[in-house]
Amino acid sequence: MFVRIVKMSFQEDKVDIFLNNFHEFKQHIRNYPGNRFLELYRDKKDPSVFFTYSYWETEEDLENYRNSDLFEEVWSFTKKLFKDRPEAWSVDKVVSLP
Secondary structure, three states: OEEEEEEEEEOHHHHHHHHHHHHHHHHHHHOOOOEEEEEEEEOOOOOOEEEEEEEEOOHHHHHHHHOOHHHHHHHHHHHHHEOOOOEEEEEOOOOOOO
């Protein structure tokens, strides 16, 4: 299992549009095969910056999602709202303290 972190910066007047769309699709993303966890974070200093944080069983699961109709629908809508280019990291969890 690994963690995918995506940073997205939105045009200020598009934030609510993004949030509405995210809430519409979040359960579909979370229930996609191989997805084990999904959270959305908002930057405290810049309310137009968001991060998704998700756990995936395998890199193949993430790639299957990225090649899916669901991803195409969500991403093609979302990318029109960006202020800056998104950034993404795939990382392995080293330590987790409850």
